[in-house]
Amino acid sequence: MPHPQDISTTPEWAALEDHAARTARTTLRELFDADPERGTRLALEVGDLYVDYSKNDVTDETLALLVRLAEAAGLAEKTEAMFRGEHINSTEDRAVLHTALRAPRGSGLVVDGQDVDADVHAVLDKMAAFSEQVRSGEWRGHTGKRIDHVVNIGIGGSDLGPKMATIALAPYATPDIRSSFVSNVDGDDIAAVLAAADPETTLFIVASKTFTTIETITNATTARSWLLAALGDEAAVAKHFVAVSTNTEKVAAFGIDTANMFGFWDWVGGRYSMTSAVGLSLMIAIGPDNYRQMLDGFHTVDTHFRTTPLERNVPALLGLIGVWHRNFRGAATHAVLPYSENLSRFPAYLQQLDMESNGKSVTIDGSPVSVQTGPVVWGEPGTNGQHAFYQLIHQGTQTVPADLIGLVHPGEEVPGHHDQLTANLLAQAEALAFGKSADEVRAEGVPEELVAHKTFAGNSPTTLLLAPRLTPAVLGQLVAIYEHKVFTQGVVWGINSFDQWGVELGKVLAKRIEPELSAEEEPELAHDSSTNALIRRYRRLRRS
Numbered sequence: 153m154p155h156p157q158d159i160s161t162t163p164e165w166a167a168l169e170d171h172a173a174r175t176a177r178t179t180l181r182e183l184f185d186a187d188p189e190r191g192t193r194l195a196l197e198v199g200d201l202y203v204d205y206s207k208n209d210v211t212d213e214t215l216a217l218l219v220r221l222a223e224a225a226g227l228a229e230k231t232e233a234m235f236r237g238e239h240i241n242s243t244e245d246r247a248v249l250h251t252a253l254r255a256p257r258g259s260g261l262v263v264d265g266q267d268v269d270a271d272v273h274a275v276l277d278k279m280a281a282f283s284e285q286v287r288s289g290e291w292r293g294h295t296g297k298r299i300d301h302v303v304n305i306g307i308g309g310s311d312l313g314p315k316m317a318t319i320a321l322a323p324y325a326t327p328d329i330r331s332s333f334v335s336n337v338d339g340d341d342i343a344a345v346l347a348a349a350d351p352e353t354t355l356f357i358v359a360s361k362t363f364t365t366i367e368t369i370t371n372a373t374t375a376r377s378w379l380l381a382a383l384g385d386e387a388a389v390a391k392h393f394v395a396v397s398t399n400t401e402k403v404a405a406f407g408i409d410t411a412n413m414f415g416f417w418d419w420v421g422g423r424y425s426m427t428s429a430v431g432l433s434l435m436i437a438i439g440p441d442n443y444r445q446m447l448d449g450f451h452t453v454d455t456h457f458r459t460t461p462l463e464r465n466v467p468a469l470l471g472l473i474g475v476w477h478r479n480f481r482g483a484a485t486h487a488v489l490p491y492s493e494n495l496s497r498f499p500a501y502l503q504q505l506d507m508e509s510n511g512k513s514v515t516i517d518g519s520p521v522s523v524q525t526g527p528v529v530w531g532e533p534g535t536n537g538q539h540a541f542y543q544l545i546h547q548g549t550q551t552v553p554a555d556l557i558g559l560v561h562p563g564e565e566v567p568g569h570h571d572q573l574t575a576n577l578l579a580q581a582e583a584l585a586f587g588k589s590a591d592e593v594r595a596e597g598v599p600e601e602l603v604a605h606k607t608f609a610g611n612s613p614t615t616l617l618l619a620p621r622l623t624p625a626v627l628g629q630l631v632a633i634y635e636h637k638v639f640t641q642g643v644v645w646g647i648n649s650f651d652q653w654g655v656e657l658g659k660v661l662a663k664r665i666e667p668e669l670s671a672e673e674e675p676e677l678a679h680d681s682s683t684n685a686l687i688r689r690y691r692r693l694r695r696s
């Protein structure tokens with residue numbers, strides 16, 4: 153499939169550079185003053201979400217030029233290639249088919265000879281049956297007690313998605329089963345969970361696509377030893393451990409009965425896997441019906457992304473506006489600010505989704521990129537962030553584009569809270585966009601020496617996503633929007649958003665260093681002088 157290897161050499165890119173230079177001084181105040189309809193015209197609905205992108209410094213011309221850029225990059229063709237199962241993850245020679253995980257039964261999708269439709273729904277059915285068994289108490293622990301605590305052991309994509317979603321959908325969870333997540337190889341993580349767990353009533357889900365990830369295997373091994381020490385019988389493992397993986401052999405080698413394994417496939421990237429069997433802990437918490445509604449939410453946006461013209465395509469437009477900020481306005485970071493405590497882990501989830509996907513510096517053919525790629529993604533829930541880092545967004549020296557996420561109804565209606573929360577959300581979007589001029593400050597009688605300090609430049613771009621409430625379907629819609637936004641940007645930059653070779657070097661070096669830290673004898677060290685000194689210091693202090 154033809155794609156420009158260097159997007160910056162295209163006339164579409166040059167047109168945007170020219171346009172950016174011409175509009176560099178345009179303010180959001182001017183844009184809003186010039187068009188009274190702007191606030192409703194630059195807004196779209198998808199699924200249950202209302203997406204207002206009017207407070208970004210874009211004009212109709214900007215958007216038209218961005219759409220042309222996406223066309224030049226072949227976005228529509230590449231989207232189709234992804235949905236059809238072509239091997240667009242070329243460095244790993246894999247299809248990229250997370251969208252198939254939420255396609256309704258009967259899609260008929262067959263890829264590389266695999267009946268994807270049948271396989272996906274067979275696993276979903278198996279997950280649903282198992283979840284019901286655990287939720288109803290039919291599934292019993294080794295000593296005959298019902299399960300009241302599910303611990304997901306996984307890291308990266310095998311942790312962030314289900315953990316984020318379990319917190320987000322807490323109002324939908326059964327009160328009978330507690331959910332915990334262990335990810336860090338820091339023993340303090342699992343120690344805290346095990347300290348509050350009862351071996352007779354705890355079920356461990358070991359989630360690892362590869363089943364070789366050192367953190368997960370170390371934590372799972374610790375959990376198994378803890379269980380065996382308490383229950384004293386190898387047979388207990390079958391009742392208290394299940395696995396989620398693509399690697400049957402390794403699951404069996406670890407000692408988990410493969411009958412208790414929930415599979416997925418190499419065409420599901422780790423950070424795109426929350427709708428695969430990796431979602432098992434979530435399904436147990438919220439039940440299969442709610443889980444299926446979440447999948448439907450994903451599918452709504454998948455279909456929208458695949459079929460809607462770019463001018464009205466929410467994920468594509470958000471991706472393109474992100475390209476505008478990153479490449480034509482020089483923004484190095486992108487903040488995600490949910491006004492929802494239940495979305496507290498959403499920024500962390502998006503960090504992997506976005507940064508592991510688009511943190512690349514070579515194009516698909518291996519040549520260096522000539523433009524900036526993925527921004528640093530970060531964020532915290534509002535209003536907490538307002539009392540921490542918003543100062544820099546309002547008055548610092550760099551532009552920080554942000555997504556603000558709001559809900560009309562909270563998870564829990566506590567009198568006196570929600571309108572305050574939403575007032576803050578709307579106020580921040582307004583303040584960031586329009587600021588407060590020096591003249592306005594003076595008009596308030598502020599002494600001249602403080603005028604500069606109390607002036608707000610405004611022009612901080614935001615997109616506001618508003619949903620009626622955080623239902624499973626809405627969560628699915630939100631995540632899918634970001635998945636396809638990231639895809640859109642990867643296509644424009646000409647990179648492979650679906651590999652992650654950048655995580656390998658540290659893993660290899662850690663394997664070499666670990667025995668140097670634990671060896672009885674002083675090891676021969678051949679690192680740089682800094683690393684050698686740190687290893688020696690650690691060893692000395694560890695043994696003192």
Ligand code: F6P
Nearest residue numbers: 308309310360361362365422655
């Ligand atoms: O180290 C990065 C990574 O490979 C992620 O892409 C992945 O989500 C995570 O590790 C966990 O991998 P696995 O599910 O194979 O344990």
